[in-house]
Amino acid sequence: MLSDVSIDLPVRPVLPALVAALGSAGSAVLVAPPGTGKTTLAPLAVADAVAGRVIVAQPRRVAARAAARRMAALLGEPVGGRVGYAVRGERRAGPHTRIEVVTTGLLVRRLHHDPELAGVDAVLLDEIHERQLDADLALAFSVESRATLRPELWLLAMSATPEADRFAALLGGPVPAPVVRASSALHPVARVWAPPPRPVAPSGAGPVDRALLDHVAATVRRALREQEGDLLVFLPGVGEIAAVAGRLAELGDRVDVLRLHGRQSGAEQDAALRAGQRRRVVLATAVAESSLTVPGVRTVVDAGLSRVARLDLARRLGALVTVPVSRAAATQRAGRAGREAPGQVYRCWSPGAHERLPAQPEPEIATADLTGFALELAAWGAPGGTGLALPDPPPSAAMTVASETLTALGAIDANGRITERGRAVVAVGAHPRLARALLDGADRVGADRAAQVVALLSEPTVAGPGDDLGAAWRRLRAGTDPAATARWRAEVRRLRAALPTNPSGRSQRPDQPGWLPDELAAGLLVGLAYPERLARVRRPGGSAYLMSGGTAAELAPGSGLAGVDWLAVAVADRAPGAASARVRLAAVLDEGTARAAAGSLLRREREVAWSDGDVVAREVLRLGAIGLVDRPLARPDPDEIAAALLTGLHDTGLDLLTWTPAARALRERLAFCRYAFGDDWPDVSDEALLAGAPRWLGPELAGARRRADLARVDVVGALRRLLPWSLAGRLDDLAPERIAVPSGSRIRVDYADPAAPVLAVRLQETFGWAEAPRVGGGRVPVLLHLLSPAGRPVAVTADLASFWRSGYRQVRAELRGRYPRHPWPEDPTTATPARRAGRRS
Known part of the structure; x- marks a missing residue:
């Protein structure tokens, strides 16, 4: 097949060595920088060397379709002939297909169904460095399948980053797999540092700073003035793409502003990947980082941000967090500008900030919800991943939470082994929670409605604006957004086919007992998937809720769901340090339905x-x-x-x-x-x-x-x-509670300070005492607070004898004129004590 292609790309000279390495070792690693042609030429070379089918696994659907179309075009054939593809809900391949490009998730499904991969002679794992969960599983399962069932199966890992030794060790077992390296990118890419004029706030779980979006738009205008050719602009998400597109609306009379992201239909993605008649600005998410060539692009503008999933283990809530891009990903993005000719990249950050970026992106296994991952491992027969060639072990805390969830769903037993129920969940091909909602909800609301709602939950990007899931369901059924509706209906068909025969579900009608209206049916299905997210309003008419899992939740300002008594929350996230989670998508329900769901x-x-x-x-x-x-x-x-x-x-x-x-x-x-x-x-x-x-x-x-x-x-x-x-x-x-003083009075002792008990007594009542009294069996002297006739302190002493000798004379001189009716003898040690006023002495 490679002989049918005349294009000369930097990877071509190393392909004979690559095929030879696979022939001798059975596995290999191909390291080739962006733009060298590894995704399109390596599969063709491998297909020439084997008799069976070649499977190429891509992390993203858009990349899988694009790679298949590129190879088919090089062969001068339509997709579905010798080169085809399969992604969730869509397949274009036939009996004569030799190379099939699939998503890594689909490869995992096939390995579960047929661990030997009958009829397949080679598996190529592309962009293995991206470290998505499905990619890690596809690698681990393929390695074990080859080691135990298919030693003749060729296994090739392809990467644009230099972590080759790590993957070579995983693929080769006792002896690392050979590593084949291609030359650098075909064309040089110049760097232009373009930081914002003022510092911008970090995003985290919140929105991207508007000032940065303004700056990205300004940088696009600058690049259009300074450079030739099309522009590819990297932004973290669909919302930022829409915001920057709005800021560039004035370019529409002379430049086509296009969008490229995973929420689009295949036709919309194809449009962004085709050369146009006019100059183009393609606003893209990370789907365009690798395995894609956007024709005509000579300039990349990189906002420097990436969106990743984070899981709050305590509350079991996920959040999409915006983080700085890694240096490796920045290199990947820059390489898009040098695919066809010399280019340039405008980086919206400084050289100093670049040095502080992480070297590699954080692998998904370190941050994501591992419930589906753990079930895949159990279905493979390796609970916890023990003995598998995983690039990184799964974090124990996240796996514990995942195991608890799967146990509650009945998908695994106490030893972590998969149950029959778990196999049914795996067969659905959706997140275990959603599979549970589909399987258990079909009998209650009807198979068709269950598939429709679960399809919306499994493809949340089709929901459109707003947080009302019921309204999104109505829009999809009405077909107001054709692209979203097409994706949704394809997933509905797939889920509907995954259900076992369910006569009661199919025949359910509004006139049947127990029939639920659509609104409550949607709430029931969400509740079956996420019982800990059923929520009741805290105050009538308010927007604050308490979820059954104990987490507080808030609706967005202006939400049409405000004041609803009960919600089934499908999507929510909680920013670090925030008191409440923010509800992103929810369905209305009532207390009875909440009880039924959970x-x-x-x-x-x-x-x-x-x-x-x-x-x-x-x-x-x-x-x-x-x-x-x-x-x-x-x-x-x-x-x-x-x-x-x-x-x-x-x-x-x-x-x-x-x-x-x-x-x-x-x-x-x-x-x-x-x-x-x-x-x-x-x-x-x-x-x-x-x-x-x-x-x-x-x-x-x-x-x-x-x-x-x-x-x-x-x-x-x-x-x-x-x-x-x-x-x-x-x-x-x-x-003693009280002490008798010479006057005959019994005065209460104050023990507030145990180191110095206090006796407050009028000075005249102590006449005749030579020494201060003691407590504690004579161990502790009492601190005397000697008082004036008016009850005011005039002296404090624990050494009464010393006071009589020196301090008393001064007190007598100061007070005898003020209190003439009270005795003030010259020798108090021999004087008669007095309780009250009497004749002056």
Whole structure:
């Protein structure tokens, strides 16, 4: 077949060596930079060397179709002859097809159906460096198939990046596969650094900064002025393509502004890949990074962004995050400008920023939802991927979440092995959650309606604007968007054929019992797929919802779904740090349908707990985190009530109790004894009292029912329960509550500071004392706060003898004139103490 092609591309000289390597080793790695022709010429050369069919696997549908068309055109034949293709929902191949280009996902399906790949003599895995999940699986399954079933099968990995040794080791087993390298790109590509004039905000899970989109449009206009030929502009997603197209609308009178992305129909993609009569600007996503030649392109404008999937494992919500492109991907993009002639790339970032870019894109296995991946491994007979030639092991946390999901679906058993149910799910060829909705929903809403809704969920790009799934379904059935409708109907046909015979589903009619209108049918199917995303509005008429999985969710401002009582959320994402997830696509349903969709989440619970500052005793029916029915319990268990009160005490603190002066004084005396005499005495710190509350408060809680009862607890009696009998009798001796002073008064001791107990007493009542009293069995002197006749402190001392000798004279001189009716003797140690005013001395 290669002999029928006269085109000379840089990869051609190494093709004989490549075929020889495959003939001797059975596997090989071809490293060829962008623009060298590996995607089109290598399959032709391999087909010349084998008798059977050659399968070429591409990560993307647009690339698979384009590669097949390119090879067929080189042979001067229509697609479907010696060269054909197959993607999901579309196949153009026949009995004479020698080379069939398929998506990696479709190759995985075929390997499950026929691990020997009967009739296939060679498998070529193109763009293996892109590291999509299906590409990793296709590589691992192909390697094992060749090793155990088809040693004569040729296996070739093709890449535009230099990580050849890694893939050579995976393909070759004990001896690495040979590596064949092609020369660099045919034409040089000059770099033009074109950073924005001002810094732009990073995107993350939010929208791309409008300033950057303005700058990209301005850079396109600049490149049109400075360069010749067509332009290829790389943007992260369809929304950004539409935004930049709008900014370039004024070019329409002299330049064709075209779009190229995965949401388009094959005809629309073909139009972008054909040379035109006028100059063209092709706005593209990453689908144009590799395996595609856009004719006429001499200039690439690169926004420097890529959109990747991230999974929030805790909430099981995915999000598309905009990240800086890797250096390897930037090289791939730049190479699009040098396919046919010397070109240039305008990079919308600086050389310094370029050096900070990651070297390679992050593999999908590191960030994506692995539920489907885990099921594929189980269906292959290798749960967890053990023993397979995977480029990277799957992250354990993501695999745990995936296994939990598959177990809940009944797709795998406790040992991770696939079940019969799991095989039925795999046969559908959709995400396991969607396959479950199709299989279980067909009997409930009809096979046709089930296939239609699941097709919309599996191809969310056809939904169009807005977040109302029911409205999107109506638009697709009406055919208002022909391209989207064509893709949707093709997927509907495929899913409908994947269903087993289902007479009850097919014959369901509106007049049958249990028939659901379309709106609720859509909600039921979404709920079957994502039961943890059933959501109820928090306030009537609002836009805030609580999902059954416990995550808060918000509708976009102006959503027509606002105020709907119940939603089945099909698509939602949550930006890092955001309080709520944002609902992107949802269907309306009611409580009854929600219960039917997620019956496994229904829980009837008796709840006795501390909630909102008091004990709540109720019977609750919940759908996951959503409370449906709430009734008071007539006779709650006293032990559960006590436990709830203790929880409240821990959550709120000891101030829930009434700390009378006597209670505070007793606690302080106990703290003093522990300070003075050690751990034999009870610890009455907040932490210790809360930890030991069941012991010292238990009896007091026996009759309590609510918060108010805690305020009536006898804290003094409860604290005394902490004292063992051997210490109880010593408390008054070691930490007396009051001390008798010379005047005969009994004054309360303040033990707030256990290191220095305080006795506040009028100075006249201490006359006759030679020394300050002591507590703690005579170990600890009391700190005297000596007061004026008006009760104001005039001196603080623990050494009364020293005060009488020196400090008293100054106090006497200052106060005797102010308080003439009170005694101020010259020698207080021999004077008679006085409780009240009397004759001055």
